[in-house]
Amino acid sequence: MSPAEQIDMLLNGDEAAAWAARHCNVDVVAAYPITPQTIIVERFSEFVANGEVDCEFISVESEHSALSACVGAAAAGARAFTATAANGLNLMHEILYIASSLRLPIVMAVANRAVSGPINIHCDHTDAIGSAFLASWLMFFCENAQEVYDTIIQAYKIAENPRVLLPVMVSFDGFLISHTAERIKIFKDEKVVQEFLGGPRKVAKINLMGKEVELSLNPKNPVPVTFGPLDLFDYYFEHKRQQFEAMENAYKVIEEVHEQYAEISGRRYGDGFVVPYRTEDAEIIAVVMGSTAGTMRYVVDEMREEGIKIGVLRVRTYRPFPYDRLAKYLSRAKVVGVFDRVQDAGLVGGPLFIETRASLYDLPERPIVVNYVYGLGGRDTTPEMIRSAFDELVDIAKGKIKPFRRKYLGVRE
């Protein structure tokens, strides 16, 4: 099957997210403006004002309400969308857990921004990872505007799959992606996307007291469905066990949807979970998420010219964490440098570092794994900075310097 017809558009990451939501024919959007996500909601409200989408747009007074409104909409059977960043995501924190436990396939775009304080509007990943670390949301980190558009479309198909039914967070670097215009491809006919998603959201069916009912607040249900009742020591754990299962199922569903989407778009992002670059024979591999992967590939090319066997592995799917893929791609490396754009004082290392190391623990021979914190509060991460870190990794591989647990890249010591 050849890919469907697409057109070129000059869009920044936020606009790409708005166009993806438009093409997914979302029923309800509830959002509250916060930099650097605001453009998503601005663009989408223009679509609504122009009558270009058939969607209920709810202006709310806070992010807590934004996600709560999406919870209500999704419980009623709607395809719901929201977007936020930083402190807005923190304010949603309580509702993140409620959305996932009620098994609502909401999709949320997050333009990653440092969390206050001090107040800072620029990129790091503390907001998404800090808020949703344990929230049972699927989490994608995108590298560019094209991937934002593609991933939001994939996200609905993954989230609404009856084997998953969990919300999905699609993250991309604030300003670096959210506000940078790129030439991207979008489907010429939005029907292609809607066919891909199987039309409007189809609500899952459950068996309740011997009758088949929609898992929604549909008043036509033969037996009424109650969302969000008290759930104590007798069944809470069983409901959580179901969430564990759904997250495990997501591995397979992400893989399937990534392949199905490649058929209509012609685009792939590695295997859907990780995107390797020149890792086949690499002795040194950098692990990273987000837009910095592009800068790293540039530095990798430069060092490969010099004969240094180095590569980069970009993690696209942070939840569920692709531990087996990391083990596969990193098993033959001598030294792995994991780059975290997260403030995580007090942990063994950054969240990506911790999970990377844990993913490698079962290998018979493990590479040395060291951690760099970089780019907090939008601190520019230049090719020169990355080169200095990569040179250190080379020196560790050669035994010239001792491995360390953690270093800080680009901070004035």
Place this chain on the structure above:
Amino acid sequence: MSSELKSWKEIPIAGVPFKPSTEYKTGDWRAFRPVIDDKKCTRCLQCWLYCPDMSIRIEWEPDGKKPKRVYYDYDHCKGCGICANVCPVKAITMIPEGGEE
């Protein structure tokens, strides 16, 4: 835990209740138990009207028109005490659970 409890594979997802609320025995939440004095009770049924948990039960006279006796569904009464509060003749006493009746 009792063997009646189902596994995670047997229940609907999303924490949706799969049986009517009457099957949840909430009586063991009770700290105080309402006890009714039949001699004082006038069968006015104010307690039945106000009970938020439908836990006041009525035994009818054979003609089916007059209440013969008022009693409690202790499986569901949470011991809120509203019945004792509204009883116009003070026929209902709240007694600590586990104490003497």
